[in-house]
Amino acid sequence: MTAFNDSTSTNAPRSPELSGAAGPFVEPKSGSESALQAVQIKRHFQIGNRELGVLFGVDMDLAPGEKLGLVGASGAGKSTLLHSLGLLDRPSSGKIRIEGIDAWALSPLDRARLRNHRIGFVFQMYHLLPELSAVENVILPGMIDPAGFLGLGGRKRRRELTEKASELLHSFGLGDRLKHRPSQLSGGEKQRVSIARALILDPPILIADEPTGNLDSATGQSILDIIFAEQERRLLSLLLVTHDGNVAERCDRVLHMVDGLMQSSESVAAEDAARVALEANEA
Numbered sequence: 120m121t122a123f124n125d126s127t128s129t130n131a132p133r134s135p136e137l138s139g140a141a142g143p144f145v146e147p148k149s150g151s152e153s154a155l156q157a158v159q160i161k162r163h164f165q166i167g168n169r170e171l172g173v174l175f176g177v178d179m180d181l182a183p184g185e186k187l188g189l190v191g192a193s194g195a196g197k198s199t200l201l202h203s204l205g206l207l208d209r210p211s212s213g214k215i216r217i218e219g220i221d222a223w224a225l226s227p228l229d230r231a232r233l234r235n236h237r238i239g240f241v242f243q244m245y246h247l248l249p250e251l252s253a254v255e256n257v258i259l260p261g262m263i264d265p266a267g268f269l270g271l272g273g274r275k276r277r278r279e280l281t282e283k284a285s286e287l288l289h290s291f292g293l294g295d296r297l298k299h300r301p302s303q304l305s306g307g308e309k310q311r312v313s314i315a316r317a318l319i320l321d322p323p324i325l326i327a328d329e330p331t332g333n334l335d336s337a338t339g340q341s342i343l344d345i346i347f348a349e350q351e352r353r354l355l356s357l358l359l360v361t362h363d364g365n366v367a368e369r370c371d372r373v374l375h376m377v378d379g380l381m382q383s384s385e386s387v388a389a390e391d392a393a394r395v396a397l398e399a400n401e402a
């Protein structure tokens with residue numbers, strides 16, 4: 120494993136201008152017991168005149184600073200749930216609360232700002248913009264944030280974000296890849312860029328959907344080392360979908376999803392986590 124973290128370089132949060140900007144329009148309720156909560160989430164898709172049910176009333180709670188794993192067979196609905204939790208996809212019914220705030224009840228702008236500031240999202244397929252360099256991809260959440268244009272001025276903000284992104288990429292071992300485009304990066308390097316993008320605005324919540332699913336096991340391990348190191352350093356509330364039993368062992372709790380429902384909202388002891396992940400894989 121490579122030592123990516125330089126604890127002196129990117130301790131979060133840093134500049135109040137960058138980490139909070141003007142702050143989200145809706146301030147999260149302080150002292151909320153839950154970082155992220157799903158209440159009776161249902162999701163169906165309309166395919167022609169057929170309705171395809173995917174989520175059938177999912178309840179889930181992620182405590183502040185908790186490392187929560189989510190396992191389940193392919194097609195169980197894990198990504199669909201994560202997209203709802205990450206405010207990327209509106210559920211058909213139910214509530215998503217981010218630090219106590221009913222996120223889907225907000226205006227689109229307020230919700231966008233809440234998502235931008237409070238949630239980092241890491242995808243299995245990276246979803247980097249191919250025409251942008253590594254650094255440009257990382258600063259993107261800061262550049263599209265409406266707060267970036269309130270008082271700070273675009274150029275100053277871009278300079279500050281670029282400096283912060285460079286430090287973050289340095290700490291992830293990508294100091295000599297800052298100007299590379301995604302097509303010039305390996306899978307593991309792309310995932311490190313996407314983790315930096317997820318963390319650039321110092322969100323308290325990190326959602327990762329099979330972040331190692333496209334990587335060989337050694338590279339995947341180095342990505343997980345980064346994610347868990349950042350979780351510890353930033354006290355992130357982490358929700359991690361994985362098929363990897365070793366990952367589940369590193370979580371505080373593991374939930375098992377079956378056919379669009381949580382099989383049990385009970386916590387699974389850490390020592391049972393690997394077994395649950397394995398069973399989910401075999402299902």
Ligand SMILES: Nc1ncnc2c1ncn2[C@@H]1O[C@H](COP(=O)(O)OP(=O)(O)OP(=O)(O)O)[C@@H](O)[C@H]1O
Nearest residue numbers: 164166171173191192193194195196197198199200
């Ligand atoms: N936009 C969509 N339109 C129609 N069906 C969808 C859509 N998104 C997901 N589905 C269906 O929902 C089901 C659950 O998909 P989802 O991607 O959430 O599964 P998953 O648990 O993440 O699986 P995997 O482990 O393979 O990633 C699948 O049957 C899928 O075909």
Ligand SMILES: [Mg+2]
Nearest residue numbers: 197198199328
């Ligand atoms: Mg998925």
